[in-house]
Amino acid sequence: MGAADFWNNQDAAQKVIKELKTVRAGIEPLLHVEAQLDDAATMYELGAEASDSATIEEADSMLYKVEHAFEKVELQALFNGPHDPSDCYVQIHAGAGGTEACDWTSMLFRMYMRFWERNGWDVSEVDRTDGEQAGIRSITLMVKGPYATGTMNCEVGVHRLVRVSPFDANARRHTSFASVDVTPVFEGEGDDIEIPENDLEIIAFVRASGPGGQNVNKVASAIRVVHKPTGLQVVCTSERSQVQNRALALNLIKAKLQRLEEAKRDAELYKLYGEKGEISFGSQIRSYVMDDRRVKDHRNGHEVFQPERILDGDIQEFIDAQLKFKATKVKA
Numbered sequence: 001m002g003a004a005d006f007w008n009n010q011d012a013a014q015k016v017i018k019e020l021k022t023v024r025a026g027i028e029p030l031l032h033v034e035a036q037l038d039d040a041a042t043m044y045e046l047g048a049e050a051s052d053s054a055t056i057e058e059a060d061s062m063l064y065k066v067e068h069a070f071e072k073v074e075l076q077a078l079f080n081g082p083h084d085p086s087d088c089y090v091q092i093h094a095g096a097g098g099t100e101a102c103d104w105t106s107m108l109f110r111m112y113m114r115f116w117e118r119n120g121w122d123v124s125e126v127d128r129t130d131g132e133q134a135g136i137r138s139i140t141l142m143v144k145g146p147y148a149t150g151t152m153n154c155e156v157g158v159h160r161l162v163r164v165s166p167f168d169a170n171a172r173r174h175t176s177f178a179s180v181d182v183t184p185v186f187e188g189e190g191d192d193i194e195i196p197e198n199d200l201e202i203i204a205f206v207r208a209s210g211p212g213g214q215n216v217n218k219v220a221s222a223i224r225v226v227h228k229p230t231g232l233q234v235v236c237t238s239e240r241s242q243v244q245n246r247a248l249a250l251n252l253i254k255a256k257l258q259r260l261e262e263a264k265r266d267a268e269l270y271k272l273y274g275e276k277g278e279i280s281f282g283s284q285i286r287s288y289v290m291d292d293r294r295v296k297d298h299r300n301g302h303e304v305f306q307p308e309r310i311l312d313g314d315i316q317e318f319i320d321a322q323l324k325f326k327a328t329k330v331k332a
Helices: 010-050 053-076 099-119 148-155 242-263 267-274 307-311 316-331
Strands: 088-094 122-130 136-144 157-164 173-184 200-205 222-227 232-236 284-289 294-297
Touching (some): 010 053, 099 136, 099 157, 099 173, 122 232, 136 232, 148 173, 148 316, 173 242, 222 242, 232 242, 294 316
Parallel strands (some): 157 284
Antiparallel strands (some): 088 173, 157 173, 200 222
């Protein structure tokens, strides 16, 4: 980066900067823990030499903090997938449940937005389809942050909500489903997938940018890309330029195809991506039961009895639990 001609090639420079950020994200937390450990050791030695119980207690308190910091470093070490450090696309789709499911999708969207905001990640909307009466039918987002793919991979699957419906005049208990899917963002350098032009159907169309048709773009800037052999379909409407939407849609299609290729070699990924499972009963990874006041992850058994806190974005413990569970499976 210190070279005089470093910025002459912008694409290569950005690749190096991204690699540097990834390396720093992996190394700096460990260096910070080592520095804290040295400080605690020094503090203890000073207290022992002076027979100062207050200083020894302070050293003990510092060690306690170091222990918790090291736990986070250990969890980060579990991000060992080839794409775990990458930014990612997150797609949330409503499943069985009609308007209830669309409302549930909007609740999940809010939960993840709060989580990403806490982490200081950058989020942009790629495409969104609102429900007919309320909520969101489907939404695609680009999420940029350290280990975004590795983190959000822990959320991939069907999420189930059980509650007394606010849309039911008889106040009956309803069950709703929504799916979460994650694909890494490929910058192009490491993506070996080449898609023949004949395999793609690219359609430009006009998408209203507001409810009721307000602010309709006069130019057909929205793009729909269909990969004919697999049936994969991507819609991008976030950019004003048709060229930008096309590039974004192709990137997402390639990411999905790469995911499918990896699924052929990985049994767990195949279960998630190789089979078109129903977004309904029996396929959920996590249940949010409001009247029982509990949220349970069915993969690892982690359970919390404060659903409001979880739906407000405090989901890190579920991500940590799944990372630990996956690590134990690998060891076994």
